[in-house]
Amino acid sequence: MTHHFKSLAAVAAVGILALTGCSQNDSSTAADQSDTAEALTVENSWAKAADSGMTAVFGEITNNSDQAVTITGASSNATDAENTQLHTTALDASSGSSQMKQVDSMTIEAGQTLTLEPGGDHIMLMDLTCSLPAGIPVHVTLETESGQELTFDAGARDYSGAQEEYAPGEMPSGGSESEGGMDGMEGMEHSDMSDMPGMATESAAALPQCS
Amino acid sequence: MKHDSQHPDSHTSDGINRRTLVAGAAGTGLGVAATLGAQFATEVRAQERAEEALPPLQTARVGFFGRRQAGVDTPPPAHASFIACDLNEELKAADIERLLRIITADAAQLTAGRAPVVDQEPELATIPAELTVTVGFGEKIFDLVNPAKKPGWLKPLTAFPQIDQLQEQWSHGDLLLQICSQDPLTLAHAQRMLLKDVRSFVTVRWVQSGFRNAYGSSQQGTTQRNLFGQVDGTINPTSQDETMDQFVWGSHEDLEPWEEGGTSLVIRRIHMNLDTWDQADRPAREDAVGRTLDTGAPLTGESEDDVADLSATTELGFPVIAPYAHIRRATAQNPVEHILRRPYNYDLPVSNASGFSDHGQTSGGVSNSGLIFCSYQADPLKQFVPVQKRLAELDMLNTWTVPIGSAVFALPAGCSESGFIGESLFS
Secondary structure, three states, X not given: OOOEOOOHHHHHHHHHHHHHOOOOOOOOOHHHOOOOOOOEEEEEEEEEOEOOOOEEEEEEEEEXXXXXXXXXXXXXXXXXXXXXXXXXXXXXXXXXXEEEEEEOOEEEOOOOEEEXXXXXXXXXXXXXXXXXXXXXXXXXXXXXXXXXXXEEEEEEEOOOOOOOOOOOOOOOOOOOOOOOOOOOOOOOOHHHHHHOOOOOOOOOOOOOEOO | OOOOOOXXXXXXXXXXXXXXXXXXXXXXXXXXHHHHHHHHHHHXXXXXXXXXXXXXXXXXXOOOOOOOOOXXXXXXXXXXXXXXXXXXXXXXXXXXXXXXXXXXXXXXXXXXXXXXOOOOOHHHHOOOXXXXXXXXXXXXXXXXXXXXXXXXXOXXXXXXXXXXXXXXXXXXXXXXXXXXXXXXXXXHHHHHHHHHHHOOOEEEEEEEEEEOOOOOOOOOOOOOEOOOOOEOOOOOOOOOOOHHHHHHOOOOXXXXXXXXXXXXXXXXXXXXXXXXXXXXXXXXXXXXXXXXXXXXXXXXXXXXXXXXXXXXXOOOOOEOOOOOOHHHHHOOXXXXXXXXXXXXXXXXXXXXXXXXXXXXXXXXXXXXXXXXXXXXXXXXXXXXXXXXXXXXXXXXXXXXXXXXXXXXXXXXXXXOOOOOOXXXXXX
């Protein structure tokens, strides 16, 4: 059984609102709050713009219901399903550095808001199959443990932060805005990226724009 | 009442999330609607009282959405930045749409005192301080997106060789961002945010930053002074009568805006030679303009608002307001020669500076001062150029001023919350 928490138009509108100037603090449709047991809403969603390689999606996911909701997966139009992952940040006690790693699920308690933000939890899009220049949306679908789905649009925006691994004063190692290519990085710990020189998309042809 | 939107068409966002309050009420059933209505009103009043206790600029918002862009007939606040950008070579119409959607989204947030979604210093976005962001188009945007909509007047002004010393670095531009605010920190943050927004689409061509009196310095409606000490801007279209609508927004029968809700901006950087101005004593200064310096009254009148009597003569038969006086030369010769002047002073730091600047020079001396002369009108060819031509031919004030930059922009109409600035070019 799948049913959408709210019409795609209303949900998508929350993401699209970020592009067209609507108030981004609007709680999405209080009028739409249904009697369904689970009701997730997304506000202030956005994605870091990227030509290729990997990037991330951020936003605030609120659980408006009275029961915990567990997100178990995600998919998007920007990459293959297995390359759309839930990621969290963990502090490596031995090195003092932050590392991102994939997690199987994220649970949002009743009434709580999960904030996906640079330096914290996020939805990772690895090995993009289309480019996300600033100003266009990526369509993201979250799946929950109970089999329900939440679809929203996250507007891509240029952003210097959200580096995969950040050390002040060093060259960035993560996929930066208009440079490309960390292709084929599935399965690698993000911390390994720091050993990679800044890569240009020498060999890859420009990806088509996501639509 | 709290200091709130001054934009005539604004959609006021007053910091109360009314939708949240209503949502709370709606969930509990219809029977208690009357009580909850009263409760809602009480909460609104409490919020308003809380806001009244705040420093005024923290709640001073100018609405962004509407049929006209804000920042034109909005009373000018203390600080302004005008940023002209050149579009990257490879941009297509679809790219320009992306750019305009981003600018619109972030401008709407910033002017409401809210941080845009990618704002990395959100705490700098919380004081709206009458922030306005106004977008202008040069020719290239029309050429790329919709040549048919390009207004006929959208090109560089005709040359005024008698006075111009135009520099490329202060002239032209494909896209204009005009950012104004009472608070310089609010402005700097909005400027930074918008520059980051446009960075992958344009190069910044020039930035002109200027100032007027600080908030709280003068009574509202006082005409400000320029760095010559002159009362500057006495005769101006106003929203108090129909003149703003007629001459800026084009409702006059002899005018037509390039699009409903749109207007134009002519922005000329005027170097002011304060050293040679110092050589002129007070009577000479007043004679050059035709107004007194203390009140700005015309030499034939008592108060600033008096209409100048251009036919008045002295006992010897000479005109009281000289043939070469600025206000005589600027007087409208036909019904539409009225422009909205909304200028900003500039005064840049100089290094290694000493001595004096000579007539006609645009450098030298210990100051680098002038006026960012901004003129808004429905049709620059009909309204601005004839006046500027007369002044170029004869105006004693030219003795101490030199135009060093010039640009013309078409200002698109405003937009709704679901739209974006400039959208009419794309339909």
